[in-house]
Structure formats: C-alpha cells, structure tokens
Amino acid sequence: MSYRSSWMNDDLDIFRETFRRYLSTTLSPWAQKWRADKMIDKEAWLALGEMGALCPDMPEEYGGLGGTFAHVAAVIEDLEYELPEMALPVAVHNAIVAQYVLHFGSHEQKQRWIPGLASGQLIGAIAMTEPGGGSDLRALRTRATREGNAYALNGSKTFITNGQIADLVIVAAKTDLEQGTKGISLLMVEADGSDGFRRGKNLDKIGMHASDTSELFFDNAFVPAENLLGGQEGQGFYQMMELLPKERLAIAVSAVASMERMVQITTDYAKERNAFGKPILEFQNTAFVLAERKSETLIARVFLDWCIERAIRGELDQVAASIAKYWTTDKQCETADECLQLHGGYGYMDEYEIGRRYVDARIQRIYGGTNEIMKLLIARSL
C-alpha cells in the first residue's frame, strides 16, 4: 500500500529529493554537536537559505521561492525526517515569523525583512509568552509606550525559541493598558539596534536540546515607531488569532512526520533485533503494536493533508487547526512511548533516535497553545 499526499507535485518532488539528500549528507553530521552546544550554527541557517528552504512560500520579489504552504509543510517534514534538531527553529521562522511580516507588514516592512529571513541573514523569533503566563494572551504585561518617533518597551518574555540567536523578534506588547485585546500590538524588535533589549541565558530543557530557548528582557528598549507591525496600534491580538491556525498546523505537520519516522525506524529495529531465537517482529504483540501505530499514523496523515490543502487555499479555520494540533501531538507522544518500549533498554539511550524523539515529542502538546486550550477552542464550536 502506498499513499501520496494530494498536495505533492513533481516540482516539490525534485526540490525535496535534493533537500533531503543535502540534509542527510551535509547537515545531519552536525546535529550531535548542536545538541551539545544547545544551539544551531548560524552557517546552517545560511545553508538552508541557499537551498531555498527558508521562506519558500514568500513572493519572489522579496527573495522567496514564490511557493505555497505546501513548500512550508514539505520543509518541516523533511527536517523532521532527516534533521529533527532544526524542525522547530525553522518552523518558527518560516511558518510563524515570516508569515506575520508577509500578512500584516507594509510594503516597506516586507522589503526590509523578508529578503533577510529568506537568505538566513536574519533569524526570526516570536515572543508572546511571559513568565506570568502563556495560555492567557489577553493578560500579557509587557508594555510599549509611545515616545515621539519610537516606543519604549518594558517587560519580559520567556521560553522563546531562537531567543539566543534571533536578529528579528516579534514582541506582543500592550500599547494601551485601558483596552483588553484591543490594546495589544506587535512590535518588530531588531536585536542589533535596540538598546535596552537583553537576552537571558539559554534555558536547560529536558529535550529539544539543539533548539535554543530563552528569556528576553526589555528595559526601556528602544523600538522605532516604524517597527510597529502593520503600522496601526491595537491590531496584535487579531493578527495573532489570524495566524495561530497556521502555527498549529505546522506543529501537526512535524507531529505526523515524526510518527511516520518512528514507525519506520521501529519496524526496522524489530526486524533486526532477536529474542528467544527470532526477530521480535515475529512476536504477535510487537506486530500488533506496530500495526496499530501504522494505522493511526496513516489516519493522522490523511486528516493532516486535508488541513494542508485548506491552508494552501487560505481556508484553514481555527477549529480544524486546533483538532490537528491536539490530536496529532497526543498521537505522537503515544507513538513515541510505544516505539521506545519496543526498543527495550536501547530505547532509553540518548544515542538512539527513538529515545530523543520520545523526549522531544513531549513539548508538542504544550507550545503553540496547550492541548487543553485546543479542546477549549474546539468545544466553543459545539
């Protein structure tokens, strides 16, 4: 039985074949070093830019490939298969940061930032979460006060992916304390030109070791008024609500790709590993566990592809994206647990891919809106 995603085409096949070969031969050998450094080398970002894997759906006039969300999904999938260390950092960059600039930026803002994001000269991050809370975006406390032609930004953010290396950070802040959601704006902080902006230490995590995660501090940080995304105050909450479905779909894309990979490597392992004189795949329990996981993975894939098609047409809604994010990441964690079990003690060793995928999977149910928040959003549609 073979299945091909409906959104795939010949051009994407050619792009992906070259891209995957490059990842497996040239970049993957660095993964272990990045995990130890808790950071990905900037050269790897530039290499992805050269390959056309950064901002592939951005218009060519801004340095992108002029593709669609199919390209964004393909890049996340291929990273998840070949170089999972870069899947999250690049998803944040491609499926979140660049999307905000393209959808809400003025022509001048797009010209200023998208070419750098596409080449890898600029690495993007988005800072919504604060130490006081991440689920309740309305309650954020970072404040931007207009002073002449600039904003003074005060507050702090935490758990920010790419926080150590980002050149361009989208910061959600209150520009009007009197207003609730209408008082939130998105400011583009350029790390180089912003006095008062400071990065905290690279946080220690239980997984996702190559992806840096940081606190960010703003102490009267200087942000020129022209860096207000879209040029109008009070739009931030609505901008986030519009693009969060795409962010959640990107998480589902990596969840399903990881499930596919885990089923594949575990099947290979079960064919090679012997116990009681035969390959462990010949035990009915092993075969049934893998049969169940293969079934769920294919079911997840078909629903994911339906969502990707909608995203390509610009029709992905909040509820479908929430279902995709919650269900696929739950299934990813279950698959990781079952597949690790079939590896026995080796599964618990850091040098085995399945062990790393097991710990890396856990965060997927938390960021991008926790799975409880996803259920809340789905429940509102009942």
Ligand SMILES: Cc1cc2nc3c(=O)[nH]c(=O)nc-3n(C[C@H](O)[C@H](O)[C@H](O)COP(=O)(O)OP(=O)(O)OC[C@H]3O[C@@H](n4cnc5c(N)ncnc54)[C@H](O)[C@@H]3O)c2cc1C
């Ligand atoms: C590795 C990593 C990378 C991240 N990257 C980024 C990033 O790049 N940018 C960014 O802005 N943030 C990022 N985050 C933050 C992430 O999005 C938040 O951790 C997440 O949104 C949850 O917020 P919180 O941690 O404050 O938990 P809380 O909001 O305090 O939630 C705690 C618990 O309460 C539950 N809960 C809260 N409200 C409700 C409710 N109404 N009903 C039911 N249950 C509820 C939650 O589901 C959760 O189980 C990252 C986090 C990690 C760990």
